[in-house]
Structure formats: C-alpha cells, structure tokens
Amino acid sequence: MPTLRHIAREGRTYVLGVTSCLRAADLPAGLPGRAGLYGDAEDWLSRGNTAIVGPEGEILAGPLTGEEGVLYAEIDTGRARVARQQFDPVGHYSRSDVFRLVIDTAPRPAVTRIPGATG
Numbered sequence: 006m007p008t009l010r011h012i013a014r015e016g017r018t019y020v021l022g023v024t025s026c027l028r029a030a031d032l033p034a035g036l037p038g039r040a041g042l043y044g045d046a047e048d049w050l051s052r053g054n055t056a057i058v059g060p061e062g063e064i065l066a067g068p069l070t071g072e073e074g075v076l077y078a079e080i081d082t083g084r085a086r087v088a089r090q091q092f093d094p095v096g097h098y099s100r101s102d103v104f105r106l107v108i109d110t111a112p113r114p115a116v117t118r119i120p121g122a123t124g
Contacts, residue, residue, distance in 0.1 A: 006056060006068060014062035017088040019080055026053035026073050060088040 006022075013020040030046035032039055043050060049071065056067030057078040065078035 006054065006064070009056055009058045010062040010064070013058040013060055017060045017091070018085055019060060019065075020058045022054070022056045022058065022067075024054045025051050026055075026069075026071070027051040060085045 009020050009022040027050045028046065029039070029043035029048045029050060032043060032050075052071045053069055053073075054067075055069040055076055057065045057076055059065050059078075066076040069076055
C-alpha cells in the first residue's frame with residue numbers, strides 16, 4: 006500500500022493497484038508438486054490488496070484483502086489537474102551548480118573489450 010500511495014503523490018494522479026486473489030485450491034490439480042509446495046487447499050498464495058488511491062496519496066477504496074470483489078471510487082479529473090499544477094517537476098532539481106545534462110552524440114560500438122578484464 007505505501008508504494009501505491011507514493012506513486013500517486015509523486016505523479017499527482019489516481020492509481021489503481023490491482024492484485025490477484027489466489028488460494029492453493031485455485032491451482033490445477035495436475036500441477037507437479039502442488040500438494041507439497043502450496044499446502045492446504047485454503048492456504049493463500051496471494052491475498053489480493055487491491056486499492057484505489059487519490060492524487061494526494063489518500064486511499065479512496067480498499068484495500069480489498071483476502072476476498073474477491075470489485076472496488077469503486079468516484080474520480081474527479083479536475084482534482085488531479087489541480088494537484089499536478091501544484092507540483093514543480095524541475096523545482097529543486099533545477100540546480101545548475103549540482104546537475105547538468107550532457108548529450109554525447111558520438112557513435113559508440115555496442116561492445117567494448119577492456120584489456121586485462123576477465124569474463
């Protein structure tokens with residue numbers, strides 16, 4: 006969940022995090038090693054954790070964990086637009102004393118052998 010919230014805040018956008026919900030019983034019976042690897046039929050392999058997150062990192066719906074279902078949330082595209090206008094993508098990164106962009110357009114070989122290197 007923290008990753009979804011971070012992505013939403015950083016991009017100032019809505020994020021839909023969809024994760025499968027899967028039990029051992031959902032695997033094909035003929036899967037080699039199924040019983041030994043995945044335990045009891047009711048054991049969870051993936052508990053889900055589906056969620057909808059808003060552009061400021063707030064959870065709008067979910068998380069839906071350990072059950073099948075559908076999440077709904079009302080999305081206001083204007084709100085995402087306003088949030089993106091408050092975001093300064095070049096702000097603290099635009100320090101020419103620390104960062105600079107150098108573009109080298111000279112052709113380079115795809116493979117270079119370094120003398121004395123092993124491997």
